[in-house]
Amino acid sequence: MSDLTNLTVAQIRDGHRAGEFSAVEVAEAFNANVADAKALNAFIVETPDHAIAAAKKADADRAAGTLKPLSGVPIGMKDLFATNGVQTTAASHMLEGFVPRYESTVSQKLWDAGCGMLGKLNLDQFAMGSSNETSYFGNVISPWRRKDGGNAALAPGGSSGGSSAAIAARLCPAATGTDTGGSIRQPAAFTGISGIKPTYGRCSRWGIVAFASSLDQAGPMARDIRDCAILLENMAGFDPKDATSLDQPVPNWEAALSSDLKGKKVGIPKEYRLDGIDADIAAMWDAGIAMLKDAGAEVVDISLPHTKYALPAYYIIAPAEASSNLARYDGVRYGLRELPQGAGLQDMYAATRAEGFGPEVKRRIMIGTYVLSAGFYDAYYTQAQKVRTLIARDFDNAFGSCDVILAPTAPSAAFGLGEKTADPLSMYLNDVFAVPASLAGLPAMSVPAALNREGLPLGLQIIGKAFDEQGVLNAGLAIEERAGFTARAEKWW
């Protein structure tokens, strides 16, 4: 039998259904890869027993003829999703040892669909970061290395860096991610996998540790477009426990996958063609345009005039919401409590939060607190909200003349660990192409399209109209079929 860990979600599902292998064999194969990949530090907690138990159930269900949509498929769960009885940390010391007695809506839906859990995946602390270096539990190391003879450790992207690294290294066939300002798309691009952030509200936020509520959105990360469609169908859906949840039926995205783009228009935003754009990125983008034309689409130039204000607006709105969302970590009810001898309430707050939060989290809490404070609110927060409205309007206008938008996912390939940690601004700039779609709440995905001259993967981003995940997936499929991206990281771990 070929290596089961090379199978996609669809192949595992269909092969298991057809009796080609048992779910337990699949779970054991992935558990073994997980156990063998400590060097990547992709997992905070490994849960082989959970995966095996779900696999046994899947095998029994197959025997009983009661298979579920994802029976036999083990996945990784980003450690931002609350999992009942399994430590949930958001990669922060603040929540180290915190074991929820509740299950996030999205993870529950996946378990109900038959998935098993291989473990809780590492991430940037409270999902704040683009390189996975802010995790309290140590950074994830990308399985990819530059083909330059060196062995510099590279960033797997962030914040869903555990998810991206684990999929790229075949530790799991798919994983959950969350995307606030690119946290699914950028790590997917860095590691040569696919990932989709659906329309804001598609996936319930209930039980996901909040970073910035108006932007946070869960989505799947996997090896190909079909797997993203399959996973998303089983993650999305209206949830009365989330007031921002979309009350709309979940389409059958997998069944409607089609790479025939005849009659579709693809917009190319001129503002994304930055001065000094990386030549490999530019070449990949041009190749992507050609691929979509080849698939029958008409290519049109569009303008998103407020793009340059997106990143500053994002770095006001997201920290503002975070500064408030993270106020609950105060040492009173759960998580870390630092109570120095003789300390009063204020001292306990200060000591707990000083000890519990990492530097990037503290930086964003301070930025957020500042921009919301009296006298600065209008200059920062109100202005940023106006920019957000203008950016959404830009997209509305653009979608008057096109169906999807094609752009790079990130301005560079994966960078080395430590290369950007001293300069938070250059780190933030890595989100420049990802953030506009987040601010507008639009579905957007990254699909691997090429390798750069150093042999590192590059991703193309497809942004769609609100609720049109199908259009995004179909354009992604057209690229996937034509790019023929089969490269994978050579095993060194």
Place this chain on the structure above:
Amino acid sequence: MSEYRIKGETGEWEVVIGLEVHAQVTSNAKLFSGAATAFGAEPNTQVSLVDAAMPGMLPVPNRECIRQAVRTGMAIEAVINKWSRFDRKNYFYADLPQGYQISQLYHPLVGEGSLTIEADEKAGIPQAKRIGIERIHVEQDAGKLMHDQHPSMSYVDLNRSGVALMEIVSRPDMRSPAEAGAYVRKLRSILRYVGSCDGNMEEGSMRADVNVSVRRPGDEFGTRTETKNVNSVRFVMAVIESEAKRQIELIESGGTVVQETRLYDPDRNETRSMRSKEDAHDYRYFPDPDLLPLELDDAFLEECRASLPELPDAKRARYIAAGISAYNADVLTAEVEAARWFDALLEAGAKPVAAANWVTSELFGALNRLGTDISKSPVSPAQAAELLGLVADGTISGTIAKQVFEKMLETGDGAADIVEREGLKQTSDTGAIEAEIAKVLAANADKVEQYKAGKEALFGFFVGQTMKAMQGKANPQVVNELLKKALA
């Protein structure tokens, strides 16, 4: 017009009062979670994951709480904002699990409205007065700290955490403690009519932040102070008196009032400073990103409006139109239970004026004596209507009615049965009455002499003696007529 003025060392002062009343919304569940809200439950037994602000938990607005606030807004004839929004008020405290309170600063649910306080000469309110209400917004309550459970630590009870409150903000339209007291009582009455708050100030369902400033009559507003969490009408009035006096003494001795938050100490009847404006929190209000704006459709508003009961002002006007005195109408409409009881009495056929007099004197007197309230009255409106009917049709006299009512309270039996059983029916048998009158006049020949000499006040004595001889059962009108004839 007798305006309320405080005489200082240097002249007269006017006091300006605005009230922010926090009223707990009557609802089985909290504003953003499904947890229960009953008063007096064991600590931390009514706490959901949302109320404890566990990681990843989200608020979902409770439709019933919104409905109650909208109905309240309609009852004060306020603008209902079909688009409103929740904001976060950020601050750290151990009784505030989220680290913020969800409230409505920028776009409240209910806009400008008003209520009217009635004239009350005795209290120094010469005429009815309209008090403006700036807004009503809905917000979460906080939990409660318990300092007496452990020698060195405070415990937290989150039962109240997330309970829905309406904050009802008045305009600074009140000018005396009496007006403020009347405002709170009237507001409480309206809330209880609407059923949106039980108005129970002892249990904390209603409490007021009292804003007070003083000025020379006609001057600009002075600097105000805000005294927090005052939990009775009496204390609201006391706070205003003591705080106005403190401010006047301060100004007259050369000081200036600073804008600050104060606390009331009922034991010493004084307010003391809690924090000044300078060290006030910066609450960093911003729209709650977990919640979409609240948009109300016409059908919802129509349902809210249709579900409103007759309100105190309309009821009072209806009673007065039926001939009931303004005073009795006030007394009967103040508490919704009394008004409902009285309406049931009218529906059972009682005549309005006689019924109003009987309820406000006989029934209230009896309930007071028994230490109970009207909702637990041992006599039902139907039973009372029967009793009043017997008086109205001349079957018994008012005096006998009092006896019958006592028996009704004791036994729970119907009025007609008691009258029958005890033989209390009044008589209009002129022969029997005339016979007794003759006896009375014969036994009191000296008084008859005096009466005829002009001491007409003695007439009542003869009536009383005759009634006594008739054991109270004579028809008083007939007695009057026959006596007049006999003494002519």
